[in-house]
Amino acid sequence: MQSITGLGSLSTLFVYPQPDLDNYKVEYLDNGDFVSFAGTRTIGYPYIPVSLRKITASYTFKTRTDFQTLNSFYKFTNGQLSRFWLACWSQEFNLAQNVNANDPYIMVSFSQLTTKNDTNLRFFIITKEGDLIIRKVTSYEVETTGYERVMLDTAMPIGLNITDVVFFGRLILARHASDFVVKIQRADGEDMIGQVNLVYQEVPYEYSEV
Amino acid sequence: MAYIFSIFEGFLIPATEWPERDLNYFPTTANVAIDLLKDKEPILLTHFTYNNLVFGGAKRSGLKASDMYDIFYNQIWLSLTNISAGLVSTDQYYNFYIWNAYTQKVNLNQIQNNSLDGISFSSDITGVYNPLVQKSTVIKIQAVNGQPVINGSFGFLFDVGGNYNLFITGLRIATLPLVHIIPDSFEFTLTYALVNAVNMFLKEQRRNLVDMPLRSYKAKAFIDDTSFGSARTNLDQHGGKLFAIAIPFEKITPVVNNLNGLSSIAVNEDISKYTEITTCPLLVVYQKSTQVAYCFEVDSIDTTNKVIKLQYPVTNNLPAGDIEIYPAIYGIISNISQEGMAGKFSVVDFEAKEVFI
Numbered sequence: 372m373q374s375i376t377g378l379g380s381l382s383t384l385f386v387y388p389q390p391d392l393d394n395y396k397v398e399y400l401d402n403g404d405f406v407s408f409a410g411t412r413t414i415g416y417p418y419i420p421v422s423l424r425k426i427t428a429s430y431t432f433k434t435r436t437d438f439q440t441l442n443s444f445y446k447f448t449n450g451q452l453s454r455f456w457l458a459c460w461s462q463e464f465n466l467a468q469n470v471n472a473n474d475p476y477i478m479v480s481f482s483q484l485t486t487k488n489d490t491n492l493r494f495f496i497i498t499k500e501g502d503l504i505i506r507k508v509t510s511y512e513v514e515t516t517g518y519e520r521v522m523l524d525t526a527m528p529i530g531l532n533i534t535d536v537v538f539f540g541r542l543i544l545a546r547h548a549s550d551f552v553v554k555i556q557r558a559d560g561e562d563m564i565g566q567v568n569l570v571y572q573e574v575p576y577e578y579s580e581v
Numbered sequence: 582m583a584y585i586f587s588i589f590e591g592f593l594i595p596a597t598e599w600p601e602r603d604l605n606y607f608p609t610t611a612n613v614a615i616d617l618l619k620d621k622e623p624i625l626l627t628h629f630t631y632n633n634l635v636f637g638g639a640k641r642s643g644l645k646a647s648d649m650y651d652i653f654y655n656q657i658w659l660s661l662t663n664i665s666a667g668l669v670s671t672d673q674y675y676n677f678y679i680w681n682a683y684t685q686k687v688n689l690n691q692i693q694n695n696s697l698d699g700i701s702f703s704s705d706i707t708g709v710y711n712p713l714v715q716k717s718t719v720i721k722i723q724a725v726n727g728q729p730v731i732n733g734s735f736g737f738l739f740d741v742g743g744n745y746n747l748f749i750t751g752l753r754i755a756t757l758p759l760v761h762i763i764p765d766s767f768e769f770t771l772t773y774a775l776v777n778a779v780n781m782f783l784k785e786q787r788r789n790l791v792d793m794p795l796r797s798y799k800a801k802a803f804i805d806d807t808s809f810g811s812a813r814t815n816l817d818q819h820g821g822k823l824f825a826i827a828i829p830f831e832k833i834t835p836v837v838n839n840l841n842g843l844s845s846i847a848v849n850e851d852i853s854k855y856t857e858i859t860t861c862p863l864l865v866v867y868q869k870s871t872q873v874a875y876c877f878e879v880d881s882i883d884t885t886n887k888v889i890k891l892q893y894p895v896t897n898n899l900p901a902g903d904i905e906i907y908p909a910i911y912g913i914i915s916n917i918s919q920e921g922m923a924g925k926f927s928v929v930d931f932e933a934k935e936v937f938i
Contacts, residue, residue: 418783435854442771442856445794450773452789546787551771551794556764558830560850576783 372500374528377493377507379581381544383455385444386495386503388437390428390460391566397461398425402575421489424543424573426459435563438553445551445569454574454581457545458495464539466496467518470531477527478518485511485519491578493542498535504528505542544581548572654682659737659745666722666731666751670823670911670938673722677702681710683741693736697749699727722751725825725863725878726893729755756825756876759802759929760867760907766801766930767829796857796910797934800829804919804929805872825876826912826933827865831855833889833906840866840904844894848906853884861908862938864889870903879908910935 378384403417432438448455467480484492492508507524514520549570557564658680666673681687689707694700703719710716722731730752737745774790836847852858859882866875878892917931 439854439856445771449789449792450771450794451775451777452773452787546785550773553769555767555769555830558832561854563830574785576785 372502375505376525381581386458394429396427426571430567441567451547454546456542459541459543463541466533466536472530473526475526476520476522480518485513497538499537543573545571545573664749669724669751669753671724675720677720678717680715684712688740691738696733699723725876729753754823756874758874760827761803762829763801769798795935799932801930824912825863825909827907827909828857831858835901838901840895840899844891846889848887858908863909865907865909867905911938
């Protein structure tokens, strides 16, 4: 089951295939300047109060169909030209309480989302049944329990136990930031084994446009 | 008053205005551009020399036809006589004329082809040439079929004798037998030419220069000394030369037993799952027994019916069991070296990049 809302005017989405998680790196690039003259204090000028994520990922594939998916998506975005929604495969959030179907919120622990008040946040949840749920966050509240109540643009489609959640991460607005590089070990008939290496870069200034 | 009529200037000149002197009013030698003869009907050129003539012991002014007549007539004119085709990356066409400047019929008995494969005339220009009649045709130099190095001539054998030749030189796309890639070494890259900048409002400005990816790859390939002899000849000149670079992970096998005479090749593989073949303009056919790689231009690819249509039919004997077929791109080799030369085999380490033709 897939339940996807909150993507705005941009519907291009890249979640699968899943990258090699043992070879997945998320860098946070600085987004500002420090200025100082000799003998004076150093002053920082942040451009916007968030960092840019730069993601380096590899995808191991075993069939031509898998390779075709990756290859076609790179061509679909015209390389580095077009932006798209990208699943950031770092386990960023924790579901704090079970969710009932049609709940307009979820409870999240230890994420300090409220302090950032990031209204551009979209998250994705993958369940052990293979369901994919994507929602946009509209507001945050801190509960007395210490958990954060995250209000959603659309109610949850199904009930979830905490243990049902396999992956709970952030969706970022990104573009490709490298060439499409593939190392192919073997190609024989339908079988094709190799690894695609890709780099993505977040475009935080463009959240307001979608 | 005597008048001299100048056919060049077209008016009458009073002869008395030139006293008797040794005056060549027109030069006795003239360079006439061959273009005059190329795209016009043969024109009558007559050359006169104003000279002192002696009639009955007395000098008189008068006109004498010069020997220039024989510069133009009583021979065969070829245009062109030399084609330097350069790098033949696509089919090239040249207009070619033969003018019979004899005042009699001549017969072109035969055109001898000296080492010029893949070059043809659009029409038959052998046979009878009436007096002062010109025939024209178009010479086509095919980009793929024929020798990689074009260096030969056509000899035109007329019944009146003479030595008439058209020399043609150039370079075709070379095909290297670099298909047996060592897996760990192979890296394939798609690159979109792109301008990416950030403006003062922190907005990224992105523009694609070309809306299709440029392919490139690095690889190490086995190569056999038998074929390396010819390959080395091509590698020696790899600067400024185009190569057909095989895409080694999209191998295809033909349905039929022999490619000879085919202009459409049905294949066994489900090529709808191949990512590169539909944008490959060439096919490389590697013959295992001879270690020779042939190249064919692709006209269109029907992925649904699994048929590849070629621009020209195959003229080589290529049995299915003896060949491997790969789609290929036009490429330049940016780096190449040979290593591990031992016995019969060696390893070639190379980097290649696609170019748009």
